[in-house]
Amino acid sequence: MTIVEKVRTICPFCGTGCGMELNVFQGKVVGVTPDWSSPVSEGALCVKGQFGTGFIHSPDRLTTPLVRQNGELQEASWEEATTLIAEAFGKIKERYGGAGFALWSSSRSTNESNFMLEKFAHAVLGTNNVDNCSRT
Numbered sequence: 001m002t003i004v005e006k007v008r009t010i011c012p013f014c015g016t017g018c019g020m021e022l023n024v025f026q027g028k029v030v031g032v033t034p035d036w037s038s039p040v041s042e043g044a045l046c047v048k049g050q051f052g053t054g055f056i057h058s059p060d061r062l063t064t065p066l067v068r069q070n071g072e073l074q075e076a077s078w079e080e081a082t083t084l085i086a087e088a089f090g091k092i093k094e095r096y097g098g099a100g101f102a103l104w105s106s107s108r109s110t111n112e113s114n115f116m117l118e119k120f121a122h123a124v125l126g127t128n129n130v131d132n133c134s135r136t
């Protein structure tokens with residue numbers, strides 16, 4: 001007998017926040033069912049929410065930072081990558097101030113991650129140039 005676990009969640013693709021159930025089999029998402037109890041979507045999902053979860057287990061997903069060296073992307077540790085970014089951001093801020101930055105967040109991130117990005121932009125980089133594709 002096949003047992004599929006249903007995991008209630010919110011569609012990650014835009015700010016509408018439609019309710020969905022991830023159908024999980026042996027630790028992998030194998031499909032999506034609309035959440036009929038969602039007050040936002042009442043059982044409806046657009047094509048992205050219904051069929052757009054293929055990225056979850058894609059072998060093309062990045063699993064480690066990549067740093068360009070001599071024109072080629074090379075795998076790097078998080079320590080190497082974040083140090084490189086901090087040095088580069090420091091140089092940009094010194095030269096252009098906050099106006100040298102523009103940040104785009106993602107509707108695929110959590111609200112908490114988006115909030116952190118906004119705080120980082122304002123408090124650390126000193127810029128108001130922040131946007132997010134989930135502002136539908």
Ligand code: SF4
Nearest residue numbers: 011013014018046049
């Ligand atoms: S992408 Fe479609 S299913 Fe997902 S939240 Fe937006 S409207 Fe709803």
